[in-house]
Amino acid sequence: MVSTSKTQYSSRSVSAKSDFIPPLENGDRLDRDEFFRRWEATPEIRSAELIEGVVFVNAAAIRFKMHGEPLELISTWLGNYRRFTPECRVSTPTTLKLDDENVFEPDAILLLRPEFGGTCQVDEDDYAQGAPELVVEVAASSSSRDMHSKKGIYERLGVKEYLVWRVLERELSWFRRDASTNKFVSLDPSSDGVFKSSTLPGLWLHAEGLFADDYVRVLETLELGTASAEHKEFRQRLVDRSNR
Amino acid sequence: MSAPSIASRENPLRDIIPPLENGDRLDRDEFLRRWEATPRIKHAELIYGIVYMNAAVRFRSHGQPHTLMTTWLGSYAMNAPGLLIADNCTVELDDQSLPQPDLVMIIDHASMGQTRINEDDYLEGPPELVVEIAASSASRDLHQKLKLYEEFGVKEYLVWNVPEMEIKWFVNLENGFAELAPSDHFVYKSQTFPGLWLDAQALVGRDEKSVFATLQEGLQTAEFESFVNSIAQQT
Numbered sequence: 001m002v003s004t005s006k007t008q009y010s011s012r013s014v015s016a017k018s019d020f021i022p023p024l025e026n027g028d029r030l031d032r033d034e035f036f037r038r039w040e041a042t043p044e045i046r047s048a049e050l051i052e053g054v055v056f057v058n059a060a061a062i063r064f065k066m067h068g069e070p071l072e073l074i075s076t077w078l079g080n081y082r083r084f085t086p087e088c089r090v091s092t093p094t095t096l097k098l099d100d101e102n103v104f105e106p107d108a109i110l111l112l113r114p115e116f117g118g119t120c121q122v123d124e125d126d127y128a129q130g131a132p133e134l135v136v137e138v139a140a141s142s143s144s145r146d147m148h149s150k151k152g153i154y155e156r157l158g159v160k161e162y163l164v165w166r167v168l169e170r171e172l173s174w175f176r177r178d179a180s181t182n183k184f185v186s187l188d189p190s191s192d193g194v195f196k197s198s199t200l201p202g203l204w205l206h207a208e209g210l211f212a213d214d215y216v217r218v219l220e221t222l223e224l225g226t227a228s229a230e231h232k233e234f235r236q237r238l239v240d241r242s243n244r
Numbered sequence: 245m246s247a248p249s250i251a252s253r254e255n256p257l258r259d260i261i262p263p264l265e266n267g268d269r270l271d272r273d274e275f276l277r278r279w280e281a282t283p284r285i286k287h288a289e290l291i292y293g294i295v296y297m298n299a300a301v302r303f304r305s306h307g308q309p310h311t312l313m314t315t316w317l318g319s320y321a322m323n324a325p326g327l328l329i330a331d332n333c334t335v336e337l338d339d340q341s342l343p344q345p346d347l348v349m350i351i352d353h354a355s356m357g358q359t360r361i362n363e364d365d366y367l368e369g370p371p372e373l374v375v376e377i378a379a380s381s382a383s384r385d386l387h388q389k390l391k392l393y394e395e396f397g398v399k400e401y402l403v404w405n406v407p408e409m410e411i412k413w414f415v416n417l418e419n420g421f422a423e424l425a426p427s428d429h430f431v432y433k434s435q436t437f438p439g440l441w442l443d444a445q446a447l448v449g450r451d452e453k454s455v456f457a458t459l460q461e462g463l464q465t466a467e468f469e470s471f472v473n474s475i476a477q478q479t
Binding site for chain 2: 026029065168
């Protein structure tokens with residue numbers, strides 16, 4: 001594309017321009033600093049993401065059955081894992097700085113504390129920065145950006161495991177990082193329908209229980225995980241590592 | 245890679261049409277199906293298969309400048325039978341892209357124009373002129389949509405970046421979009437629509453009187469007259 005220099009009349013407005021912070025808008029092409037600057041100047045926007053340098057503003061309204069309620073169950077599940085695994089931290093929903101062009105707002109993240117080898121840290125502005133051990137998104141359907149652009153970026157930028165609950169479709173996708181290719185592959189459930197995290201031993205999820213909003217089954221299955229030998233060994237490994 | 249999943253046999257949410265959400269990856273049919281199921285959404289675009297929706301429209305940075313552009317363009321088209329203008333109308337470019345530009349102007353004649361109005365009353369094909377009102381130079385109007393309009397052969401593309409007081413007028417040449425250079429007095433002169441003149445300095449300064457005086461000059465040129473005659477002869 002041929003482009004000429006800016007026409008002169010626009011220079012008249014330079015002083016006016018420096019005071020004016022444009023509002024954050026869908027589809028804007030920005031870097032991280034400008035994204036935060038405009039967002040902070042647009043307080044009515046409660047949720048926004050920067051994906052490969054492009055802004056996506058989320059609807060302020062949150063649906064009950066499609067989002068709020070499923071996320072609450074995920075939070076309880078993760079919170080109970082943390083109860084038995086104090087080496088990790090959990091946050092729901094949270095701003096996550098991945099790099100200069102990617103600032104996401106996942107529904108939930110779980111990270112190992114740095115002294116136990118975690119790759120995501122809480123920075124001086126109190127934002128999570130880096131690749132968490134686990135990211136969870138609650139999506140309406142498989143066409144959500146959670147299953148397209150964001151999945152590829154989580155994979156590229158080092159997230160260890162990625163779980164997407166597609167509520168309307170009643171489906172769960174759980175990806176883990178393959179050690180040889182460094183790419184996401186699907187984590188397959190056991191024959192009784194239980195997903196078992198490979199990065200976070202003991203983090204077990206009963207998918208049918210989740211879909212049925214069955215707290216008891218979800219938490220009972222998790223308790224089997226956190227009481228398992230693999231969970232005990234995992235915690236021992238983390239403690240040994242921090243003492244090294 | 246195919247997505248692994250556990251699908252449940254019973255799904256009480258099965259019949260819900262998913263709401264249209266920013267960033268969804270959809271094709272044309274699913275985009276229109278979800279949008280039609282959410283009638284409160286007044287503005288949504290599909291750009292290269294990705295959904296973008298706009299928030300509420302601001303007065304000074306959008307609504308008012310938009311009206312000024314509409315009046316300017318309308319004054320031109322009123323004098324040239326065979327041209328049509330549409331405001332905020334969905335344009336079907338292909339299966340992956342349905343932008344909703346602020347303004348389009350088309351030549352309403354099969355032998356001269358490059359668009360058609362289809363049986364659903366949507367505009368199909370690249371309009372001869374697209375006008376967008378942008379809220380900053382970071383706007384998708386100057387990035388994703390600039391590329392889209394260029395690629396699909398929109399002949400001229402005019403963007404008014406209101407807060408930064410900047411006008412960009414692109415003309416589609418053999419190698420893609422080139423910026424149209426204004427005259428010494430900041431007047432842009434359309435190549436596709438002879439006589440469509442825009443005093444950029446007056447426009448960004450909201451000097452409406454001068455904007456319309458300059459357009460009048462354009463309408464009095466011989467080029468405009470012969471353009472109008474050439475459309476009339478086709479009809």
